[in-house]
Amino acid sequence: MGQSKILTAAGRGRIAKLALLGGALLSLGACASIQESRGYVIDQVLLQSIQPGIDNKRSVEGTLGRPTFTSQFGEQTWYYISSVTARKPFVRPRIRNHSVLAIKFDEDGNVAMVDRKGVEEVVYLQPDGDKTPTLGRERGFLEDLFGNIGQVGSGAGPAGPGQ
Numbered sequence: 001m002g003q004s005k006i007l008t009a010a011g012r013g014r015i016a017k018l019a020l021l022g023g024a025l026l027s028l029g030a031c032a033s034i035q036e037s038r039g040y041v042i043d044q045v046l047l048q049s050i051q052p053g054i055d056n057k058r059s060v061e062g063t064l065g066r067p068t069f070t071s072q073f074g075e076q077t078w079y080y081i082s083s084v085t086a087r088k089p090f091v092r093p094r095i096r097n098h099s100v101l102a103i104k105f106d107e108d109g110n111v112a113m114v115d116r117k118g119v120e121e122v123v124y125l126q127p128d129g130d131k132t133p134t135l136g137r138e139r140g141f142l143e144d145l146f147g148n149i150g151q152v153g154s155g156a157g158p159a160g161p162g163q
Contacts, residue, residue, distance in 0.1 A: 033086040035096070040068055040080040042099060047116075050103065055111045060103055067103075075112075076105040098122055 046063055055063075060078065067078035080101040087093035098119040106112045139147065 033088050035084060035086045036093070038083040038085065040065075040082045040101075042080075042082050042101070047101065047114075050111060050114055052111045052113055057105060057109045060111060076109075078103045078105070095119060095122065 049063060050060060057078075064080060068081040069079050071077040071079075080103075082097075082099045082101075083095055084097040085093040086096045100117045100121070102113075102115045102117070103111060104113040104115070
């Protein structure tokens with residue numbers, strides 16, 4: 001009878017160790033990065049099927065779908081933009097893969113050029129502080145709050161009093 005209690009205690013110890021190991025594995029899984037696809041989802045086979053001089057706007061739209069955006073000035077160009085970002089919990093996302101597909105059309109609407117650029121063309125901007133510099137006078141809080149007292153309704157506008 002004493003031996004069965006010892007085996008039971010040893011079995012409980014094993015179960016506790018397995019539960020602790022399982023909990024550690026689950027907590028490591030929570031630290032894995034989260035991937036998100038943003039924008040156009042690229043299909044290499046469809047991209048390779050677009051040929052300059054053969055395709056036109058209608059065939060490109062039928063093959064790739066509507067573009068992310070189109071040019072408003074200059075040459076007629078359609079842009080398909082795709083990004084894959086990854087982030088760890090509580091951290092800003094980082095770009096893992098970025099692609100811009102630019103399809104330029106001639107005046108007749110036929111494909112003139114297909115150009116693809118990657119993450120090497122991405123420019124990272126760092127804002128300088130949290131205020132936008134403006135021209136003019138710096139006013140304090142109290143000047144903003146009480147600055148118009150006596151100005152409103154005095155009749156001293158551009159037309160003068162009583163006009």
